[in-house]
Amino acid sequence: xxxxxxxxxxxxxxxxxxxxxxxGPVPRxxxxxxxxxxxxxxxxxWFGMMILFTISMVNAxxxxxxxxxxxxxxxxxYAGTGILFGLLxxxxxxxxxxxxxxxxxKPLLNSFxxxxxxxxxxxxxxxxLVYFAYLVLRDSVTDxxxxxxxxxxxxxxxxxxxxxxxxxxxxxxxxxxxxNDGNPALDVKNDISASMxxxxxxxxxxxxxxxxxxxxxxxxxxxxxxKKRTA
Amino acid sequence: xxxxxxxxxxxxxxxxxxxxxxxxxxxxxxxxxxxxxMTLDAPEATVWNGLFWITQLFICINAVAKGFLxxxxxxxxxxxxxxxxxxxxxxxxxxxGILISFLSGVSLLFYLLLxxxxxxxxxxxxxxxxxxxxxxSLVFGFLSAIAxxxxxxxxxxxxxxxxxxxxQIVLLVRISSAAFSPLLYISVPTVxxxxxxxxxxxxxxxxxxxxxWKD
Numbered sequence: 001x002x003x004x005x006x007x008x009x010x011x012x013x014x015x016x017x018x019x020x021x022x023x024g025p026v027p028r029x030x031x032x033x034x035x036x037x038x039x040x041x042x043x044x045x046w047f048g049m050m051i052l053f054t055i056s057m058v059n060a061x062x063x064x065x066x067x068x069x070x071x072x073x074x075x076x077x078y079a080g081t082g083i084l085f086g087l088l089x090x091x092x093x094x095x096x097x098x099x100x101x102x103x104x105x106k107p108l109l110n111s112f113x114x115x116x117x118x119x120x121x122x123x124x125x126x127x128x129l130v131y132f133a134y135l136v137l138r139d140s141v142t143d144x145x146x147x148x149x150x151x152x153x154x155x156x157x158x159x160x161x162x163x164x165x166x167x168x169x170x171x172x173x174x175x176x177x178x179x180n181d182g183n184p185a186l187d188v189k190n191d192i193s194a195s196m197x198x199x200x201x202x203x204x205x206x207x208x209x210x211x212x213x214x215x216x217x218x219x220x221x222x223x224x225x226x227k228k229r230t231a
Numbered sequence: 232x233x234x235x236x237x238x239x240x241x242x243x244x245x246x247x248x249x250x251x252x253x254x255x256x257x258x259x260x261x262x263x264x265x266x267x268x269m270t271l272d273a274p275e276a277t278v279w280n281g282l283f284w285i286t287q288l289f290i291c292i293n294a295v296a297k298g299f300l301x302x303x304x305x306x307x308x309x310x311x312x313x314x315x316x317x318x319x320x321x322x323x324x325x326x327x328g329i330l331i332s333f334l335s336g337v338s339l340l341f342y343l344l345l346x347x348x349x350x351x352x353x354x355x356x357x358x359x360x361x362x363x364x365x366x367x368s369l370v371f372g373f374l375s376a377i378a379x380x381x382x383x384x385x386x387x388x389x390x391x392x393x394x395x396x397x398x399q400i401v402l403l404v405r406i407s408s409a410a411f412s413p414l415l416y417i418s419v420p421t422v423x424x425x426x427x428x429x430x431x432x433x434x435x436x437x438x439x440x441x442x443x444w445k446d
Contacts, residue, residue, distance in 0.1 A: 165398030
């Protein structure tokens, strides 16, 4: 029980996110209207993805310091959940964009190539491609220790190149996305009203904890499976 | 320092002795450009610029890939006994930089001959193509070390490298687009940003390569 408080916190925060997020007051803005509630879901997916990829990179560093395979397993699983969050971020973003950015006079798919040029979408796409490449690299090596070492090196290298890039690209490309003019995410203080921030911050924590929870379950499952295979 | 110079000399000597691989690369550039020449006639500036950098990317993968892939296991063991991993990776990266600077020049020459010359500032573009070529070679140089350790071919370098190289390519296309118009200037802060990213790549290579090197 003492160890599981954060799981309870995650459930409570997510219940609050859904109830207050769908029923609570939101500002009426032109074009955005009720779609603004997607903030509690879409933006939290990206925050979750970044945090999970960061945990994956930290585990890769810990693996290289100790050569303990359990860190490698954790690194792999956090990357997997990060990818899941990224895909969900794309899905929620696509719904949002189809109501706000897409040209209503054209078929929806025709707007895709214009929307996909947005620097934040490029950044997210690069992050996902990098971690897909990470999975391909892992599976291409059969030896366990070698696989762990090579993929940890790639993980750290890619993360260290990727994250400055995500901070740089939005500053040099034009964008429709909120939080423009150099901010890679969004300006929480000025872009989000006070009542929405009350739901937004707990939502980020709730979703991230859920991601960590899913990953710990996957790590435990993998550990058991590997034990069974070697026994 | 002496060890780096010696390793560099060894790579240069090897290149001159096994000339087929250098000629192979030159032929690769020539036939790629001839293919583009046959499929497009005199593209406009943005297309020219985009094509130039994509061609550089593929030349770079082919040139750099063999840097590590050609080293046999026994030879790696020999290097291990005479040099530190830092010296080894630095020598490789410098050698790749020299090779790519040369190949960039050749490729630019072919572009100007076959695809027309929409450039306004030729000298600036030569400078950017060399700086850009070196940036590409640094990233792919380290990735080829990873690919060699994973016992994979050049295809995995492309898979690992393309997502990572996107920011640099975007920066390069933006910097070099100014060379096509008499009204625009080359943005010095963006060039410095590129150099900063190169420094980051070198730093990471030096930190991470020892982990790849040990067996």
